[in-house]
Amino acid sequence: MVECALRLLDEVGLPDLSMRRLASELDVQPSALYWHFVNKQSLLAAVADRILDAVPEPDADWTVAATARAIRDALLAYRDGAEVVMSTYALRLGARRAQAALVASLGGAGTDAATADAAFEFILGHVTLLQQRMHAQSIGAVDADAADPTANADEVFEAGVAAFAALSASRRRV
Amino acid sequence: MVECALRLLDEVGLPDLSMRRLASELDVQPSALYWHFVNKQSLLAAVADRILDAVPEPDADWTVAATARAIRDALLAYRDGAEVVMSTYALRLGARRAQAALVASLGGAGTDAATADAAFEFILGHVTLLQQRMHAQSIGAVDADAADPTANADEVFEAGVAAFAALSASRRRV
DNA sequence: ACCTGAACACCGTTCAAGT
DNA sequence: ACCTGAACACCGTTCAAGT
Numbered sequence: 001m002v003e004c005a006l007r008l009l010d011e012v013g014l015p016d017l018s019m020r021r022l023a024s025e026l027d028v029q030p031s032a033l034y035w036h037f038v039n040k041q042s043l044l045a046a047v048a049d050r051i052l053d054a055v056p057e058p059d060a061d062w063t064v065a066a067t068a069r070a071i072r073d074a075l076l077a078y079r080d081g082a083e084v085v086m087s088t089y090a091l092r093l094g095a096r097r098a099q100a101a102l103v104a105s106l107g108g109a110g111t112d113a114a115t116a117d118a119a120f121e122f123i124l125g126h127v128t129l130l131q132q133r134m135h136a137q138s139i140g141a142v143d144a145d146a147a148d149p150t151a152n153a154d155e156v157f158e159a160g161v162a163a164f165a166a167l168s169a170s171r172r173r174v
Numbered sequence: 175m176v177e178c179a180l181r182l183l184d185e186v187g188l189p190d191l192s193m194r195r196l197a198s199e200l201d202v203q204p205s206a207l208y209w210h211f212v213n214k215q216s217l218l219a220a221v222a223d224r225i226l227d228a229v230p231e232p233d234a235d236w237t238v239a240a241t242a243r244a245i246r247d248a249l250l251a252y253r254d255g256a257e258v259v260m261s262t263y264a265l266r267l268g269a270r271r272a273q274a275a276l277v278a279s280l281g282g283a284g285t286d287a288a289t290a291d292a293a294f295e296f297i298l299g300h301v302t303l304l305q306q307r308m309h310a311q312s313i314g315a316v317d318a319d320a321a322d323p324t325a326n327a328d329e330v331f332e333a334g335v336a337a338f339a340a341l342s343a344s345r346r347r348v
Numbered sequence: 349a350c351c352t353g354a355a356c357a358c359c360g361t362t363c364a365a366g367t
Numbered sequence: 368a369c370c371t372g373a374a375c376a377c378c379g380t381t382c383a384a385g386t
Contacts, residue, residue, distance in 0.1 A: 019379060031381075032351050040379065089303055090310035114326065118296065118334030125299025126292070129263055136264035152288065160292030163337040193360060205362075206370050214360065 001026065001036060002046045006078060009047065013135065014080035019043075045088040051081050052097055058104035064165045065158075067105040068123055071098045072157065075127040080135075082127035089124075106164075119164045126157055175200065175210060176220045180252060183221065187309065188254035193217075219262040225255050226271055232278035238339045239332075241279040242297055245272045246331065249301040254309075256301035263298075280338075293338045300331055 004025055009017050019040055023030040037043040054074040056062075062070075075081040089095055102116040130153050137150070178199055183191050193214055197204040211217040228248040230236075236244075249255040263269055276290040304327050311324070 018377085020377080029352055030379080031353080034380070035350060086299075086302060086306070090306040114329045114333040115337065117330040118300070118337065121299035121303055121330070122292065122296035122334065123299070124303070125260075125295035125297070128260055128302075129295055129298070132260070132264040155288045156291040156295070159288040159341075160296065163289065163292065163341040166341050167333075167337040192358085194358080203371055204360080205372080208361070209369060 001033075002043075002050055005043060005047050006050055009081075009084065010079045014083055041088065044084055048085045048088040048095075051075065051078055051085060052095065055098045055101055058097075058100040060104045060107060062101070062105045064102065064105045064119065065161045067101045068119060068157075068161045068164070071101070071120070071123050072127055074098075075123070076131070080131055082124055082131055086124055086128055095120075115164065115167060122160050122164070126153075126160060175207075176217075176224055179217060179221050180224055183255075183258065184253045188257055215262065218258055222259045222262040222269075225249065225252055225259060226269065229272045229275055232271075232274040234278045234281060236275070236279045238276065238279045238293065239335045241275045242293060242331075242335045242338070245275070245294070245297050246301055248272075249297070250305070254305055256298055256305055260298055260302055269294075289338065289341060296334045296338070300327075300334060 005017065005022055008022055008025055012021070019033055020030045022043075023033055026032075033043070037046070052071075052074055054077060055071050056067075075085060078084075085095065099116055099120050102119050103113060106112040106116050106119075130150060133150055137148075179191065179196055182196055182199055186195070193207055194204045196217075197207055200206075207217070211220070226245075226248055228251060229245050230241075249259060252258075259269065273290055273294050276293050277287060280286040280290050280293075304324060307324055311322075
């Protein structure tokens, strides 16, 4: 059922992922879904967890850049993946996993927890905006003369990662 | 009319900011709104621009930290402010203003544009998550024994800002 | 344990018609 | 130029009742 929701998300996007549509995809009445999940929020939280399952276990041998890229790629693997994770982040059902991976890469606990959180917030913001632009582009709701907005996404991402990696390196020197 | 939408947003939050509700607040039929805006998206884009109007003009004398804080505070000034800006960011109707301010603070054009974009993505991600947690808390949809999730938000924000400020400083040294 | 059927209180958007 | 009235095709969620 979460699998079906994940597949549907990738097909139609978050705005069109409705309980009714998911139900009909499962050949079931909409009300049937509420035996399995109390509401749509918790269904989406389960979907968000599944998306972040692709992030590898925390490992201190990974660089911040590598971990950041792994998280980014997990979010990019499904349409509107970042927005789903963001919208259910408050419930903290998954996410910890990704943050733990970042903490490990930053090389230490304690003082680096805040930096890991900040790095995670950057990644989520980055990918959400990127996926939004991808959608706007597919709709054609963008100036035709404007340059492909997703073209320099990698450059921006690397700039952000470089900032956090530099901070991490300077701390290690201390 | 945008003013009314802004006020309503702050009162009821983004999920409850419907065209129908806004219409009734204006003592008008819902269909009347569509003479002024083609759809809800463009109405929200206008609201997003209004939110970012509070960000000061680009000024090279401002530090990255100061500019970042100004943007954060503009987003925090209205309920769900960051989410509104994110959801309409693809259209690029405002946002440029905030990014220009960051570019100026980073002290230069060209090579720092990507860093400014990354910093902006961090701020948006940070505040979106913060406001989401604030909402979850007001609903009580969070473990009662968990520590106030907004408590260390400042620390996380400063850690992120420090990362971008450090990168900017090291570039200046070159 | 798991699902149906029917209802409740909503949505965004369109469009002829009014003034 | 600006708004109404009525409709269309949807929503999330609840709850008695079925099996």
